[in-house]
Amino acid sequence: MGSIAVQEETIGEGRPWWKAATFYQVYPASFKDSNDDGWGDLPGLLSKVDYLHALGVDCIWVSPIFESPQKDMGYDVSDYQKIYAPYGSIEDVDTLVAACHDRGMRVILDLVVNHTSIEHAWFQESRSSKDSPKRDWYIWKPARYDSNGLRHPPTNWRGYFAGSTWTWDEHTQEYYLHLYAPEQPDLNWENKECREAIYEDTMRFWLRRGVDGFRIDTVNKYSKRTEYVDATITDPFSPYQAAPEMWCNGPRIHEFIREINQVLAPYSAVSVGELSNTPDPKGVLPYVSAKAKELDMVFEFSVIRLGNGDLFSGKYIYKPFPLSQLKSLTEKWQCFIEGTDGWTTVFCENHDNGRAVSRFGDPSTPELWRASAKTIALWQTTLSGTLFLYQGQEIGMTNMPTSWDITHYKDVEAVSFFAEAMASGDEERIRKTRHGLGILARDHARLPFRWNEDENVGFTTDETNSWMRIPQERGISVESQSGDEQSVLEFYRRTLALRQEHQETFVFGTHQLLDRENESTWAYVKEGFVVGRDGTEVRRRALVVMNFTAKMAPLMDVSRALGCARDEVRLMVTTGGKEEGLDDGALSAWEGRVYCDFDLDMATSDSRHL
Incomplete structure (x- = not known):
């Protein structure tokens, strides 16, 4: 069973496999094109399963692949039981699941059930008539009229993609709700028949085929406030106002998610929910508490949203942030599970954000790019919780060229x-929006994966065919980095193995932030326990120290930070490429190291998990 067998034998028997697993998100349109049509596909993904297995991946998360008109890259589903033809077929999914299971790996799919496409049969029937049996499966409301008889939407809510959350349907003379694009009408989770259809057609259908669980899109937006009243005016220059309080964490949300859990439980399926607009740990814990029986884990976005403006009109007005803010937010979401029965996730990239090395690192020169990408890898692989990597993160892929x-x-x-900024006529807003898109836009993460150094980077055979332009950057590819011990890819392989070998410290250990206000270096202590040969618990402590600047930085007193004698300190790993000792009192540009207080040669023989 490979890595899964290892995970299931860890100290603290009964831990589910997904806690110590490394998940890898595949954005299929951009991963690997097998038939040279310029669009990534499932056979292409299947051809790279061995690569992912060798990297240390335990579970592949496949972003939306269901039938869709692709108004929002598959997040507008028109049929949950069909595969979008350019990706392949249902049989290709079956083959992928079988291939992963044969290697001791698992597969989860992206589940989009807050909304469907306007082309979904449910919506087509719902909009056919006010008397349709499925009319109440979506959220329909009459217009409001002002004193001059002009028609207006039911509320003043602003959508995530700009404009109103309401679109007028001429045929039935009512508005329908859509938090996202007009082509993505929201399902009405208040309707029990609708919910049952969601559970049967989207969840059980795929679980019966062997899928191991789901990443659940927009998981806390299913329960809306049903008064449908106007939001407070916070942008006096717009007719539409941000209103997440009207649809996030609504009055019945935990009831609905417990129902989802009841669907997943018979299949032992894992669930990870996208939990937006919930920055308080007290609001997150009810979703991930084991005794609550809701979700296994969630993505909370405080860290990955750093640099964004407000979530709505000013989202792409970039806001620089100090290292201390990144440190504090990381600490917050590391420590919120301590002393609870909840769980957390670790991630700094996904399909909805710019590349980590372009946001948190320094891609200005090849040397600083490599160094900062490796230090980001060290940061991520030493944090507690379930680790999620995004395709290309392991080779340090960057944002599109400026x-x-x-x-x-x-x-x-x-x-x-950008269209909204242009329509404003405000040159400063246009400039700032364009600048912010260059750092934060979702497109950056969707560039084709770089397999080799040819002009089509091994993604397809003809760049002019590719659905997105292919940047020509030397050295950022699997081919160029494989076997190079100084590369980002090989460093990820080593640190993922280290994370598994010492999972009691890095995956399950506590997190203590040091030197909080330091804006150059970042240090924290991880502490866990293993079972010694005599059956007693043995403490293991590791110090992670990283230089987040392009200049040399002083190294803290390592033995003092670890609380041990100097001769008890061991260097576990460094991004620097040379085995610096304790007498090397400085960190080079973007260098990271991990020290520990135990004998590395003896560590594995003392631990039950190996």
Whole structure:
């Protein structure tokens, strides 16, 4: 069973496999094109399963692949039981699941059930008539009229992609609700028949085929406040106002998610929910408490949203942030599970954000790019919780070149926000929005994966065919980094193995932030326990220290930080490429190291998990 067998034998028997697992998100349109049509596909993904297995991946998360008109890259589903033809077929999913299971790996799918496409049969029937049996499966409301008889939407809510959350349907003379694009109408979770259809057609259908669980999109938006009243005016220059309080963490949300859990439980399926607009740990814990029986884990976005403006009109007005803020937010979401029965996730990239090395690191030169990408890897692989990597993160993929103009942005959100800025006529807003998109836009993460160094980077055979333009950057590819011990890829392989070998410290250990206000270096102590040969618990402590600048930085007193004698300190790993000792009192540019207080040669023989 490979890595899964290892995970299930860890100290603290009864831990589910997914806690110590490494998940890897695949954005299938951009991962690997097997038939040279310029669009990634499931056979392409299947051809790279061995690569992911060798990297140390335990579970593949496949972003949306269901039938869709692709108004929002598959997050607008028109049929949950069909695969979008350019990706392949249902049989390809079966083959992928079998291949992963044969290697001791698992597969989860992206489940989008807050909304469907307007082309879904449910919506087509719902909009056919006010008397349709499925009319109440979506959220329909009559217009409001002002004193001059002009028609207005039911509320003043602003959508995530700009504009109103309501679209007028001429046929039935009512508005329907959509938090995202007009082509993505929201399902009405208040309707029990609708919920049952969601559970049967989207969840059980795939679980019966062997899928191991789901990443659940927009998981806390299913329960809306049903008064449908106007939001407070916070943007006096817009007719539409941010209103997440009207649809996030609504009055019945925990009831609905417990129902989801009851669907998943018979299959032992894992669930990870996308939990937005919930920055308080007290609001997150009810979703992930084991005794609550709701979700196994969630993505909370405080860290990955750093640099964003407000979530709505000013989202792409970039806001620089100090290292101390990144440190504090990381600490917050590391420590919130301590002393509870909840669990957390670790991630700094996904399909909805710019690349980590372009946001948190320094891609200004090849040397600083490599150093900072490795230090980001060290940061991520030493944190407690379930680790999620995004495709290309392991080779240090960067944002699209700044020389590319706005026409290369394809994402519906980027296009909408830039069009809104242009319509304002405000030159400063236009400039700032364009700058922010260059750092934060979702398109950056969706560039084709770089397999080799040819002009098509091994993704497809013809760049002119590719659905997104392919940047020409030397050295950022699997081919160029494989076997190079100084590369980002090989460093990820080593640190993922280290994370598994010492999972009691890094995955399950506590987190103590040191030197909180230091804006150059970042240090924290991880502490866990293993079972010694005599059956007693043995403490293991590790110090992670990282230089987040392009200049040399002093190294803290390592033995003092670990609380042990100097001769008891061991260097576990460094990003620097040479085995610096304790007498080397400085960290080089973007260097990270991990020290521990135990004998590395003896550590594995003392631990039950190996």
